[in-house]
Amino acid sequence: MPWSVRWVGGPGAQSQKQCKKSSFAFYQAVRDLLPVWFLEDMRTMEVFHWEDGGKVSLYSPSEALLYALVHDHQPYARHLLAKFPQSALAVPSQSFSCCQASAPHLAMAVRYNRVRVLFRILKAVQAFPPAERAAHLDRRGCSRVEGGKTALHLACELVRPECLLLLLGHGASPCLRDGAGNTPLDTLLQQVGHAPVANMRAKLLCLDCLFLFVPQDLRFAMKQQLLDDRQQWQDLLGESRFRCLVGLAPPSLFVGAMRVLIRTIAPEHFPEALDDLPLPHFLKPLDLKLES
Known part of the structure; x- marks a missing residue:
């Protein structure tokens, strides 16, 4: 006060x-x-x-958590989230956030690539009532500064595969659109189409992770561009990814099986339950070793 x-x-x-x-x-x-x-x-x-x-x-605990995120003070973030789970993720004062609609902690964790603190935040959010949990996971950023992007959009824009998979596994929606009408898939494809090619492996890893959670009938703005520049996008994505994205072929049996397996994991058990999937280690989406 x-x-x-x-x-x-x-x-x-x-x-x-x-x-x-x-x-x-x-x-x-x-x-x-x-x-x-x-x-x-x-x-x-x-x-x-x-x-x-x-x-x-x-x-407030919320404002202290923002500092802990910026400086990657993991013990302090863990303390704040354990002792003050609601107030640590509450909306900070106006001097800490341009938009007072909701708290910016998830987006901040993605922006600074604080994977372990993001994991702690997502675990804390799982204890919230469903509507409040969804509001945190799918919070849109300020329309003026962040273009209405969610934390998932930001993970795609900044090519953060670990953050992306954690958000998806804990229930962040891959179908929401930002202020420009782009889904997270559109945002990621825009990054795939940009240089440098040296970062292409991380971009395609993000795309493969996102593809496990995206509905097959998702409408996305980049689809027509993929069809118009077919050869370029086939070279960038590989033929199987390209054909599946534009609806010329169904997902592979492996992707279909992985979608089914991933959906059996409840958000509160993600990503720990990835270790229990009946798959060899090299076929699992990402090796996320995070203490619960």
């Missing part, structure tokens, strides 16, 4: 200066990976940040 600046010492300009100093000290402490108990003492007793309207506030 915000306090009047008169309550935290002196005139407004002096209070704002003190807030900036204490706020930067907390940022540095998280950046330097100081112990969790020390950070929590700072957050709850010593540190304030300045809000619009001449108010100062204590850092």
Whole structure:
């Protein structure tokens, strides 16, 4: 809860200066990976940040988690998500998020490629009521800054295969469209069509993972472009992927079988249950070794 600046010492300009100093000290402490108990003492007793309207506030667990994400402070993120699962994933104050519609933590984890913290967030979200869980998983970013992209769109845009598979396995929808009308599949295909070719292996790995979760009848904007430039896309994707994407051939028996097997895994058991699939190790989608 915000306090009047008169309550935290002196005139407004002096209070704002003190807030900036204490706020930067907390940022540095998280950046330097100081112990969790020390950070929590700072957050709850010593540190304030300045809000619009001449108010100062204590850092919330949500805002502290954003700092932990930026600096990959995994023990601190784990503590915040375990002790404050709801408030750690709540909407932060306006000075931390341009859009107050919902919390940005999933997108932030994908943007910084914090795979282990993303895994912790997704585990925490699984305990939420279904509607709240879906709102977190499929949260669209600010239309002005992020183009209405979900965390799954972002994983495709930045070519993050581990993040992509974790989001899909925990129930993120591959069918939602961003502000430009693109599905995550469209976003990924746009990246496949761009240089550098050196990153093509990761792009195709993302495509293979996404393909296990995408409905066969999904309508996607890039389909006509694939058909118009058939030879180019066949060279990029390989003939079997191309034919399946544009509907000229059904998925292979292996892909069909993998889709069935993946759907038997409940989100709360993902990705641990991948190890229990009746498949040799080299045929499994990704080797995700994450502590639960």
